[in-house]
Amino acid sequence: MTLAFPKNTHLTVNPGQFVGIYPNDQTALLPRPISVCRWDEKEDMIRLVYRIAGKGTREFSGAGWGDTFNVTGMLGNGYDLSEMAGKSVMIIGGGIGIPPLLELACRLKEKPGTRVTAVLGYRDSNMFLREEFENASYRVYIATEDGSAGTKGNVLDAVREQGIAGNTDIIAACGPMPMLRAIKCFAGEHGIKAFISLEEHMACGVGACLGCVVKTKNVDEHSHVHNARICTEGPVFDAADVDI
């Protein structure tokens, strides 16, 4: 889905940030957090790629050009581009965690000396966004659960099979929790810095309700307990800082 914002909104998007979209169905009152897949700066438009998961996303999928939604955003921190510029970055996406990484790949492509390798994990040969990643990256590796393309297995199976961890400075990952846990572990073992994007059920999206927390290694600066708000301090965290 593509969202066009009112004239002169002057969006600025950091890759990894998300919006909260409100269904028009007034029995569904909370915003749906969806990450920005691509940002068109000139036109003040963003593209969202999402899976139909329930009431809200079903409503969005039935919308056409001219329909309107209330949206809050940009929300969250996003990936730290300056930290990744000039480095060898491995982007790892699993399933519906793939779309939020496309903006990152495209933005890193503009940074001189940055080398992006993408490892994308799909269920089967329905490899959405693959071509767009190929245009934005130095190399793209594929893993499919059913083995219909690339490595049979998960993203880390592909990383191991291809032996591509060696020259990676930073990992940027988004995907299901078991994948992120495995990446946190893998990155720790290999001494690679990993930034992971987390998901949690949200109510406000702006840091007010404390609904969306993740356990942190150290006492969080805002909350003063071992909890950080994914919507505000995240959704992107240094994997070493969170207890997942």
Place this chain on the structure above:
Amino acid sequence: MKPSMEINIAGVKFRNPVMTASGTFGSGMEYAEFVDLTKLGAVVTKGVASVPWAGNPVPRVAETYGGMLNAIGLQNPGIDVFCSRDLPFLEGFDTKVIVNVCGHTEEEYLEVVDRLADEKSVSMLEINVSCPNVKQGAIQFGQDPKCLAEITGKIKDRAKQPVIMKLTPNVTDISEMARAAEAGGADAISLINTITGMKIDVERQKFALANKTGGLSGPAIKPVAVRMVYQCAGAVRIPIIGMGGIATAEDALEFMLAGATGVAVGMMSFHDPETAVNVAAGIEDYLVRHNISDVNEIIGAVQV
């Protein structure tokens, strides 16, 4: 002529009757970018305890039909951080501040009350004796009239600001609790806190919340809340702050007609941060439309 929107609760004057409900507006800081805080009657802050609380495991929130469940478990940074960070921020705005206080034990409540005694920017205290999501203590104060009267009395002995006791709807007879709070010396009561509920994800055959149960809020609970406010208004003389599912000025007016002096907007701030401000503007429009010069005229004015 512009109608008067000012209300008075225990000697504290509020610009208009519309406040934020505790826990749904952070400390005001999180929404200050979206909402003009000076258009609110008051900012009611998230519950604060004597020391930081980590709260419950996630998932802590779940959407339900016309509402939501939450089991945050009163995560808060503790009174010291609150006083050094959140209060000074709110002092920068011309708005009244009501601090919501939580605790496990009597001593913990009193520690916070004492700590706030000299904070001039705090207009009132709201004592949460009604959180359904904290296992130990707390709610027993809100469900047993004797305990409620007792803790109210102890807090009143120490508090420098007027005290609002926040009541839980998870009781058989809310008017009995209202009378207990009044007997203990409360200056006002607020209601309702959330109604204990549960949601099960049938595909995964799991509870939607890690805590299994959570507090239901939102438009789905409004009729229950209006009924309870009406019952309490018939039972006590102290002012009532009504809340539970307020989304529009009409909703707020229902509460006021039922007997509430003030009203609070809770989870609908998540739906639209400007809800509370729009509710205030809508009440004023209503007064103009009905040729009423003072908002106080509609309090308890429902006809039988």
